[in-house]
Amino acid sequence: xxxxxxxxxxxxxxxxxxxxxxxxxxxxxxxxxxxxxxxxxxxxxxxxxxxxxxxxxxxxxxxxxxxxxxxxxxxxxxxxxxxxxxxxxxxxxxxxxxxxxxxxxxxxxxxxxxxxxxxxxxxxxxxxxxxxxxxxxxxxxxxxxxxxxxxxxxxxxxxxxxxxxxxxxxxxxxxxxxxxxxxxxxxxxxxxxxxxxxxxxxxxxxxxxxxxxxxxxxxxxxxxxxxxxxxxxxxxxxxxxxxxxxxxxxxxxxxxxxxxxxxxxxxxxxxxxxxxxxxxxxxxxxxxxxxxxxxxxxxxxxxxxxxxxxxxxxxxxxxxxxxxxxxxxxxxxxxxxxxxxxxxxxxxxxxxxxxxxxxxxxxxxxxxxxxxxxxxxxxxxxxxxxxxxxxxxxxxxxxxxxxxxxxxxxxxxxxxxxxxxxxxxxxxx
Numbered sequence: 491x492x493x494x495x496x497x498x499x500x501x502x503x504x505x506x507x508x509x510x511x512x513x514x515x516x517x518x519x520x521x522x523x524x525x526x527x528x529x530x531x532x533x534x535x536x537x538x539x540x541x542x543x544x545x546x547x548x549x550x551x552x553x554x555x556x557x558x559x560x561x562x563x564x565x566x567x568x569x570x571x572x573x574x575x576x577x578x579x580x581x582x583x584x585x586x587x588x589x590x591x592x593x594x595x596x597x598x599x600x601x602x603x604x605x606x607x608x609x610x611x612x613x614x615x616x617x618x619x620x621x622x623x624x625x626x627x628x629x630x631x632x633x634x635x636x637x638x639x640x641x642x643x644x645x646x647x648x649x650x651x652x653x654x655x656x657x658x659x660x661x662x663x664x665x666x667x668x669x670x671x672x673x674x675x676x677x678x679x680x681x682x683x684x685x686x687x688x689x690x691x692x693x694x695x696x697x698x699x700x701x702x703x704x705x706x707x708x709x710x711x712x713x714x715x716x717x718x719x720x721x722x723x724x725x726x727x728x729x730x731x732x733x734x735x736x737x738x739x740x741x742x743x744x745x746x747x748x749x750x751x752x753x754x755x756x757x758x759x760x761x762x763x764x765x766x767x768x769x770x771x772x773x774x775x776x777x778x779x780x781x782x783x784x785x786x787x788x789x790x791x792x793x794x795x796x797x798x799x800x801x802x803x804x805x806x807x808x809x810x811x812x813x814x815x816x817x818x819x820x821x822x823x824x825x826x827x828x829x830x831x832x833x834x835x836x837x838x839x840x841x842x843x844x845x846x847x848x849x850x851x852x853x854x855x856x857x858x859x860x861x862x863x864x865x866x867x868x869x870x871x872x873x874x875x876x877x878x879x880x881x882x883x884x885x886x887x888x889x890x891x892x893x894x895x896x897x898x899x900x901x902x903x904x905x906x907x908x909x910x911x912x913x914x915x916x917x918x919x
Contacts, residue, residue: 504560569629570834571872574794574823580619582827604672612641627894630655659706709735722764738774739805757782797840799828821872
């Protein structure tokens with residue numbers, strides 16, 4: 491994870507693993523990665539046979555570098571990238587019962603999010619959630635906040651202080667779908683408050699090195715047509731990312747059709763309101779038509795796959811193999827609290843299982859995702875979704891050192907205490 495202040499040159503020594511491509515993982519058993527004072531990778535040595543001291547002699551400018559060694563059974567792996575999650579829903583994680591999306595929003599989500607008008611509440615929830623995501627190896631995260639400007643700004647402050655890369659968005663929602671106690675008063679207030687949060691985030695991190703603002707219309711039914719258009723203009727004027735939901739479940743799609751009868755599709759709603767751009771993240775994308783997929787691809791908008799959430803709320807199985815074959819840029823999202831766990835690694839597993847369920851349903855093995863592909867989505871794929879593919883996602887010269895140290899533990903003879911043998915764990919670097 492990028493440091494907030496310069497650190498000495500460091501050589502990280504030990505096994506490292508990362509995705510080279512969608513289908514290929516590199517496993518280097520004896521490697522060394524040199525990272526400069528600004529956190530940039532300056533060399534990658536493979537098959538380090540003569541040891542790090544000999545390497546230092548060969549690279550004179552690295553003679554005084556500190557050395558970090560992997561101890562025991564472990565390796566370095568790129569930080570995970572969560573392309574879609576809801577920070578204020580953290581206390582509701584796993585709370586979905588037998589509901590589907592629209593009922594779940596009214597029953598659980600809106601009451602929880604509205605409580606973050608209290609800054610002490612927001613402080614407690616956001617501090618805890620950022621800590622949880624970091625503990626699971628998430629070094630970059632696209633966060634939905636709430637409609638509250640002070641609480642949204644607080645989330646950005648926490649991410650900046652902790653050094654977690656983040657896109658932080660104040661949620662826009664001004665339609666009658668949202669309860670009176672939790673909605674923007676008008677299009678004007680939605681734009682004004684979003685702009686206020688954008689300005690604040692840009693003031694605390696002017697170059698967007700750690701935190702960036704992201705314009706966040708919750709989803710089409712939460713906003714009036716005027717609001718969607720105004721938010722699209724705001725994103726263009728401020729060169730901001732955009733995040734929203736699309737085609738999560740069939741009831742939602744029917745609702746969109748009734749609210750926007752002039753639009754050809756759910757995707758058309760966003761296109762005609764100026765919300766499909768190369769910096770747009772569309773979460774879920776479970777039930778897109780071929781024509782909608784072509785439109786999204788034309789605008790180079792990105793897709794966040796949230797397999798655990800899609801299963802939990804019975805939304806469906808997104809056809810990720812089809813999207814990848816068509817050339818879409820796809821990453822993984824935890825979608826807490828629809829998703830039951832803040833771990834991207836858990837969603838790697840779920841992405842694989844969901845693809846196999848889809849293969850059973852379609853009677854086609856072509857739908858299946860491999861482990862290599864799912865891990866790519868968790869790292870390089872996610873980096874491309876959030877616009878950081880040149881900075882993070884793998885271990886190459888010129889990229890930022892964005893990594894987690896994985897400890898696998900060991901297995902004893904059976905008589906030792908299990909905790910003494912050690913368990914698996916993450917350690918963000």
